[in-house]
Structures are given as structure tokens and as C-alpha cells.
Amino acid sequence: MASLALHEADGGATIALGGRLDAYSVGPLWSTARAALASHPRTRLTVDCRAVDYCDGAGVALLLDMLRQPRPAGAEVRIDGLAERFRSLLDQFDPKSFAEEAPARPRRGFIERVGIAGTEFWADLRGQIAFIGEATSALAYALRHPRMLRWRDILYVAEEAGVNALPIVALIGFLMGVILAFQSAIAMKQFGAEIFVANLLSLSILRELGPLMTAILLAGRSGAAFAAEIGTMKVNQEIDALTTMGLDPVKFLVVTRVLAATAMTVPLVVFSDLVGLIGGALVMLTFEIPIATYYKQAVSFATLTDFMGGLAKSVVFGVLIAGIGCLRGLQTETGASAVGISATNAVVSGIILIVFVDGVFAVVYYYLGI
Amino acid sequence: MTAAGQNEVVIRVENLRTGFDDFIVHENVSFEIRRGEVFAILGGSGCGKTVLLKHMIGLYRPLAGRVLISGEDIATAQGERRLAILRRFGVMYQLGALFGNMTLLENIRLPLEEYTSLPDDAMDLLAETKLRLVNLGGAGHRTPSEISGGMMKRAAIARALALDPDIVFLDEPSGGLDPVTSAELDQLVLRLSTSLGITFVVITHELPSIFAIADRCIMLDKRAKGIIAEGRPADLRDRSPNPRVRHFFNREAESEA
Numbered sequence: 001m002a003s004l005a006l007h008e009a010d011g012g013a014t015i016a017l018g019g020r021l022d023a024y025s026v027g028p029l030w031s032t033a034r035a036a037l038a039s040h041p042r043t044r045l046t047v048d049c050r051a052v053d054y055c056d057g058a059g060v061a062l063l064l065d066m067l068r069q070p071r072p073a074g075a076e077v078r079i080d081g082l083a084e085r086f087r088s089l090l091d092q093f094d095p096k097s098f099a100e101e102a103p104a105r106p107r108r109g110f111i112e113r114v115g116i117a118g119t120e121f122w123a124d125l126r127g128q129i130a131f132i133g134e135a136t137s138a139l140a141y142a143l144r145h146p147r148m149l150r151w152r153d154i155l156y157v158a159e160e161a162g163v164n165a166l167p168i169v170a171l172i173g174f175l176m177g178v179i180l181a182f183q184s185a186i187a188m189k190q191f192g193a194e195i196f197v198a199n200l201l202s203l204s205i206l207r208e209l210g211p212l213m214t215a216i217l218l219a220g221r222s223g224a225a226f227a228a229e230i231g232t233m234k235v236n237q238e239i240d241a242l243t244t245m246g247l248d249p250v251k252f253l254v255v256t257r258v259l260a261a262t263a264m265t266v267p268l269v270v271f272s273d274l275v276g277l278i279g280g281a282l283v284m285l286t287f288e289i290p291i292a293t294y295y296k297q298a299v300s301f302a303t304l305t306d307f308m309g310g311l312a313k314s315v316v317f318g319v320l321i322a323g324i325g326c327l328r329g330l331q332t333e334t335g336a337s338a339v340g341i342s343a344t345n346a347v348v349s350g351i352i353l354i355v356f357v358d359g360v361f362a363v364v365y366y367y368l369g370i
Numbered sequence: 371m372t373a374a375g376q377n378e379v380v381i382r383v384e385n386l387r388t389g390f391d392d393f394i395v396h397e398n399v400s401f402e403i404r405r406g407e408v409f410a411i412l413g414g415s416g417c418g419k420t421v422l423l424k425h426m427i428g429l430y431r432p433l434a435g436r437v438l439i440s441g442e443d444i445a446t447a448q449g450e451r452r453l454a455i456l457r458r459f460g461v462m463y464q465l466g467a468l469f470g471n472m473t474l475l476e477n478i479r480l481p482l483e484e485y486t487s488l489p490d491d492a493m494d495l496l497a498e499t500k501l502r503l504v505n506l507g508g509a510g511h512r513t514p515s516e517i518s519g520g521m522m523k524r525a526a527i528a529r530a531l532a533l534d535p536d537i538v539f540l541d542e543p544s545g546g547l548d549p550v551t552s553a554e555l556d557q558l559v560l561r562l563s564t565s566l567g568i569t570f571v572v573i574t575h576e577l578p579s580i581f582a583i584a585d586r587c588i589m590l591d592k593r594a595k596g597i598i599a600e601g602r603p604a605d606l607r608d609r610s611p612n613p614r615v616r617h618f619f620n621r622e623a624e625s626e627a
Contacts, residue, residue, distance in 0.1 A: 001503055004510070023533045027487030056534035057503075058488070061496040068495075085565045097507075154385060334515040335470030 002059075003051075004029045006036045015066075018051030021059025029296035033066060042075050050081035060089050067095035095301075131250075131327045137249045139258065153256045161222040161322075166271065168221070172213055173272035177201065177279025180209070185287050194287045201280040202302035210273040211310045212358060215317035218265060219350030223309050223325035226257050227346035229330025231339040241331070254326040258319055265318030266311055273310070313361050318345045320353045330347025377458065377497045378405045378538060381426065386435035388418070388425055395421050396596040399435070399609065401588050405536075406567040408559060408583045410603070412618065413590035419573045421462065423541055426571065427461055428452070439537070459537035460530030464545070466522035468514040474501065474525045475510030484571060500528040500620060505551070520547045524555070531562075536564075537569045544576045556582045577621060579608075589615055591594050 002025035007014045015036050019025070037045065047066060052059070066077050082090065108116070142149050185197045230253055233239050242249050276326045281294045328346035388396045395418040403409045405590040411419050424430045426437050428444040436443050439455050447455055468477050478497040482488055488496065494510075501510055504524035514522055523543060530538050540559075544552040556579050562568045574580060580587065580603050589599040589606070591614065599606050599615040607619035617623070 023482065023486045023488070027489070028494075030489050030492050057499060057531065058486075058496055058534060060500050061492065064499065065492060065495055088561070091564050093502060098495060098498065335513075337471040338515075 001025050002029055004032050004036075012046060013040050014046045014048050015050065016048045018053075020054040021052055021062065022054065022056050023058035026058050026062045030062060030065070033062060037066060037069055037071075037077070040075075042072060044075055045077045047077060047079050048081055049079060049083075049086075052082065052086065054251070055082070055086040055089070057089070059086070060093070063090055064093055064095050064098060068098045070099060082314060098194055115141060123193035124207070127331065128327065131330075134250045135254050135258065135323055135326075138248065138255050142251070142255045142259070149259070150252075150256055154260045157257050157260035158264050161218070161225070161261050162268060165218065165221055165264075165268060169214055169268050169272050170275050171218060172217060173210065173275040174279040176209055176213055177205065178274035178283050180204065181280035181283035182278075185283065189287070194284070194289060195293065195297055197280065197284060197287075198289075198297035199301040201277060204304060205273055205280075206302050206306045206310050207275045208310070208358075209278060211269050211314040212354065214265065214269045214272045215314065215321060215354045216351055218261070218268070218318070219321045219325075219354060220347050222261055223321045223328075223346045223350040224343040226261075226322060226325030227328040227332075227342040230326055231332035231342040234330065234332045235334055235336075235339060249330065250326075254330075257326055258322040261322035262315060262318035265314045265321075269311060269314040273307070305370055309361075309365060313358065316357055316361075317354055321350050324349045324353060379403070380405050380440055381571070382438040382441075383426065384436045384437075384438065386422075386425060386437065387433045388421055388430065389433055394433075394595060396590075397588075399596045401597065401600060403569060403571060405569055406563060406574060407585040408563050408570040410572045410584035411590065412574070412580065414589050414592065414618070417590040417592040418542060419590060423539060423571070423573055427459065427539055428456070439511060444581070445499035452571045457533065458535055459539060460533065460535040461539045462523070462530045462541060462543060464541040466514065466519075466526040468522060468525055468529065470514050473511050473513050474506065474517070474528075477514075477525065478510075478529050478532045481529070485533060496527075500531055501525070503531065504528045505554065520551055523547060525550070527555070527558075534566065535540070537571065540570060540572045540574075542573055542575070544574060544579050552576065553582075555579075558585050577619065589618065619622050 001019050002017070002019040004018075005016045007016060013036070015033065017029075021029075037131065045066075047063065049055070049063075055063075063079055063082075067079070069077070078091065181197055181201055184200050185194050188194050188196060230239070230249075233253075239249050242252055277298065280292050284290065284294050325346040328342045328349065331345075332342040379402045383399060383401050385470075386396055386399040387394065388399075399422070411422060413419050420470075421430070425432055426444075428447075431445050437445060439458060442451065442455050444452070444455050468474070469480070472480070472490050475494065475497050478500050479493050482493045482496060486493075498507065498510060501507055503525050506521060506524055506528065509517065509521070509525075514525070517525070523546065527538075527540065527543060530540075543555055543559075547555065559570050559572070560583055563570055570583075572579075572584065584603050586601065587599075587603050587606070588597045590596065591598040598612055599610055603619065606615055610619070
């Protein structure tokens with residue numbers, strides 16, 4: 001272990017260091033050494049290192065810390081008796097150059113931060129608009145040249161984002177139907193109107209909840225996956241490799257994902273609608289409404305237009321989720337945390353877009369009388 | 371630890387067999403590394419240098435055989451004993467492996483914060499000295515994404531040195547560095563090994579660097595699944611009976627082996 005002792009003498013003081021000075025042992029000595037220096041601000045101080053038998057980088061840092069303290073002329077700190085092999089470690093540094101604090105990260109003022117946030121928002125918006133244009137032209141090209149598409153990739157993404165999402169979509173869809181039916185049936189029972197639960201369920205699930213819940217699930221599942229995958233490819237310079245091979249990353253990665261995810265969103269929404277209505281039917285059984293009655297009531301009320309309106313929305317949701325996931329992936333900066341940020345951004349922007357577009361659809365459907 | 375002699379063995383690899391599933395990389399590899407020496411692990415691409423290193427630092431478990439660091443088996447040590455072994459060495463990984471969400475200074479401070487009781491600004495000072503050792507003084511506030519590949523390697527070496535370990539493993543330290551920086555790195559390794567008695571285990575292909583720093587080396591080979599030469603680099607270059615070893619050290623193409 002290391003030791004430190006302070007000896008007073010006329011005309012100066014001596015700090016005797018001894019033992020093994022390493023990262024584990026100098027910690028406790030550090031403040032004592034500082035205090036010794038502070039208590040003798042105007043006298044010459046000698047640091048006696050003759051008893052030091054080991055001194056690594058941490059010990060050197062301790063000596064440097066004593067040497068770098070600003071002291072008046074005639075009261076300098078002198079290192080004495082340090083073995084030659086340790087001396088060479090100390091001599092490679094100029095203590096005075098450590099006197100000033102290492103440059104901290106530049107701090108920004110409020111106005112500067114607002115400005116940066118504003119320009120970042122503007123740049124992001126421009127990036128999104130440019131990406132929409134690029135992706136649209138790439139999609140249009142792909143649809144005109146379907147033989148150029150990488151069908152194997154599309155099928156793989158379709159399986160990953162579609163088929164493998166079935167269990168979670170079924171679970172949420174079923175739960176939604178059950179909860180909605182149960183809560184509304186309790187209220188309607190007071191008026192003996194339980195049968196109208198079928199109306200409520202069929203309309204709300206087909207028009208709104210089926211597409212919306214499925215889209216939010218896919219944003220969390222596939223949108224994040226696309227962003228993380230493409231983001232990691234970007235960090236690994238795979239995107240650069242595609243670019244220099246003359247393969248446009250948007251055509252190569254985005255088109256396959258957007259096509260596959262969109263194609264899968266529609267059947268997933270149909271599935272979610274169906275499972276939701278079945279969940280509702282099972283709850284209605286407990287309110288003594290047979291499945292046949294529930295079915296007739298639902299079919300007589302909800303129209304094909306309601307169903308198709310929901311599916312039309314889900315196509316748009318699919319494009320948005322896959323598109324924003326890919327965009328966030330392509331925007332990834334370097335480093336491991338950047339991939340996490342991209343995945344988070346993909347989910348957040350995906351959900352915001354879904355909600356916004358859903359509102360637009362509601363207004364449009366209202367004016368079209370659908 | 372003082373003058374226990376230059377012949378004290380700090381790392382002993384005994385009859386090591388390594389591999390994955392049914393694919394054997396090394397068979398029956400044994401060698402010793404002594405205190406304070408700069409020991410190089412050489413060999414062509416794909417001969418398993420990094421795999422051997424990862425066994426020596428306890429990331430992989432051997433299929434057979436042992437790796438002893440100061441007499442302790444790193445693969446079987448648990449809990450506190452394992453931590454004590456791990457604290458005895460520092461590792462510089464091939465790609466740096468700096469934490470991307472921290473600045474360089476914070477990267478070096480991390481082991482200091484976790485394992486020592488140094489005051490806050492002492493950690494800053496110590497970290498700054500490590501950065502200066504590798505010529506990165508004043509770059510402590512930058513993040514790994516803001517610096518070049520060569521700077522990342524040097525920062526990674528600085529982090530490996532943070533606690534002044536007895537043993538430092540360097541995985542291709544000079545790969546991708548310019549010759550000047552590479553030579554400075556060699557100087558640093560030599561200075562640390564002579565003044566502090568740090569043992570260096572270096573994986574490298576760089577011939578000038580091997581001749582400049584390595585006291586001893588082993589050469590691995592893919593076909594032999596093990597060591598085909600051991601000794602001082604200059605001896606192997608001039609006197610090895612194995613043509614493959616001479617080709618390597620004389621930088622000649624291996625047209626017909």
C-alpha cells in the first residue's frame with residue numbers, strides 16, 4: 001500500500017511518499033496531498049519519493065497534480081528521489097500544461113438551441129419530402145418493371161412483418177373485441193338494448209379500430225425493425241457499399257420493405273377485424289344473444305363500404321409505417337446508440353403519422369358520405 | 371511484485387484446444403509469456419489469432435486445456451476471483467470498441483470510476499495523461515463518432531491502460547495507422563514495458579513493428595491448427611527451417627508451399 005507523511009522543517013516542508021502508488025492506492029492519498037499543499041501556500045515543498053517502490057500512471061498523475069498547482073515564486077513543489085524508471089514516466093508530461101482545465105464540451109445558449117432545433121426540424125421535413133419523392137419514383141419504377149424486383153427479399157420481409165405478426169395481432173384484436181363488447185353491453189343492458197352492441201362493434205371495428213390498432217402494432221413491430229436493420233447496415237457501411245455498387249438503397253431496401261409491408265397490412269387488418277368480431281360474439285353469448293342473431297344484426301348494419309373504407313386506410317398506413325421505418329433507418333448517424341434512436345424515432349413518427357392520416361380520412365369520408 | 375525476476379511466467383497456455391461446434395481452430399497449443407516481455411502472436415489471416423486472444427482473456431471457453439493468468443485459470447474462476455484476474459489486464463480490441471455514447475475522457479474514466487476511489491478531477495487528470503500518452507491530448511471531449519479510425523485505436527489503447535494493468539492485450543494495434551503514428555505506438559509499448567514492466571501481448575502483421583518491439587513471438591498456422599514457430603523474430607526470419615515462416619518474415623509470396 002501507499003503512504004503519505006508531512007514533515008515540517010524550517011524554510012520548507014517535506015511530503016514523504018512511500019510504497020506502491022497505483023490507481024487503487026493513490027485515491028485515499030489524493031486529498032491529503034492537496035491539503036498539504038494548501039496548508040503551505042508560501043513555503044517550498046519537497047516531495048520525497050525515495051520510499052516509493054512502484055509508481056504507475058496513477059502515481060504519476062498524483063505527482064503531476066501537485067506540480068501543476070499554481071504557486072508563487074520561491075514556493076515551488078519539487079519532486080525528489082523518484083527512481084529513474086518512474087522519473088521518465090513523469091518527465092514525458094509538462095505539468096503546467098495541465099493547469100488549465102481540459103476544454104469542456106461547448107455549451108449552447110437558449111437562442112442557439114432554439115435555432116438548432118428549428119433548422120433540424122426544417123431539415124427533417126425537407127428530408128421527409130425528398131424521401132417521399134424518391135420512394136414514390138422508385139415504387140413507380142418497380143411497379144412498371146416487376147421483373148426487376150427482388151421477390152425473394154419481398155417474400156422474406158412479408159413473412160417477417162406479416163405472417164410472424166399474426167399471433168400478436170390476433171391477441172390484441174380479440175382483446176379489443178371482448179373489452180368493447182363487454183363494456184358497452186353493461187351500459188346497454190339497462191335499456192334492454194344489448195343486441196345493438198353488434199352494431200357498435202361491427203361499425204367501430206371495421207371502420208376504425210381494426211385498421212388503427214393493427215397499424216400501431218405494426219409501427220412498433222415492423223417499423224422499428226426496419227429502422228434498426230437499415231440503421232445497422234448504415235453503421236456497418238453496408239449502405240455505402242450498395243451505393244458504390246450503383247444500387248440505389250431506396251430501390252434496393254425501401255421498395256421491397258414498403259411493398260411487402262403494405263401487402264401484408266391488408267390481410268392483417270382483415271384478420272384483426274374478424275378476430276375482434278368473434279371476441280365480441282363470444283361476450284354476447286354470455287348476455288344470452290346467440291351467435292346467429294349477433295351475425296345477422298352486424299351484417300344488416302355494417303356495409304361493404306365500411307369494410308372497404310377500413311381497408312383503404314390500412315393500405316395507406318402500411319405505406320407510411322414501412323416508409324418512415326426505412327427513412328429513419330437511412331437517417332441513422334454513427335454509433336450503437338444511433339440505431340436505438342432511429343428505432344425510437346421510427347415508432348414515434350409512425351404513430352404520429354397514423355393518427356394524423358386517420359384524422360384526414362375521417363374528414364374525407366365525412367364529406368364523401370361514406 | 372517488485373523484482374520477482376524477468377523469468378516469472380504471467381500467462382501460461384496449456385494444451386489448448388479451441389473451436390466452435392465441430393470446427394477445430396487450434397489443437398494442442400501451449401506456450402508461456404514471461405513478465406515484462408513484449409510477446410507477439412503472428413500468423414496469416416484466418417489462422418485464429420483473435421480466437422486465441424479471446425480465449426486468453428476469458429471471453430471464450432476452451433474445448434480442452436487451460437489458460438492460466440498468474441497461475442489462475444481464467445475460464446473456471448468465478449465471482450471475485452474472476453474480477454481480480456480481469457482487473458490485471460487491459461484489452462484493446464481490433465475495432466476499438468469504445469462506448470459510442472460517451473466522450474473519450476468518459477470512456478477512460480469508466481474503469482476509474484468503477485474500481486478506484488480517486489477524486490473527480492483526479493480522474494480527469496489521470497484520463498488526460500492517458501490520452502496524452504497516445505497523442506490524443508485535448509481530444510477528451512470528443513465522441514468516438516467524431517474521430518478517425520486511427521484515433522479510435524489510440525483511444526482504445528488509452529482505455530486499456532486506464533488502470534495501469536500488469537498485462538495489456540493489443541489486437542492489431544497498428545493496423546490502419548500511418549507509419550509515423552505506428553512507430554510512435556511502438557515507442558510507447560517499449561517505454562511502458564521497460565519502465566513499468568507491463569507485459570504486452572500483441573497481435574500484429576506489421577513486420578517493422580514486430581522487429582521493433584517483440585521480444586518473442588509465436589507464429590500460428592491454419593493448416594497446422596497451432597504453433598509452427600516460436601522464438602525471437604530475427605532468429606525466425608534468418609534461421610527458421612520452415613519455409614512458411616521465412617516467407618512470412620521476409621514478406622515473400624507463397625507460390626508453392
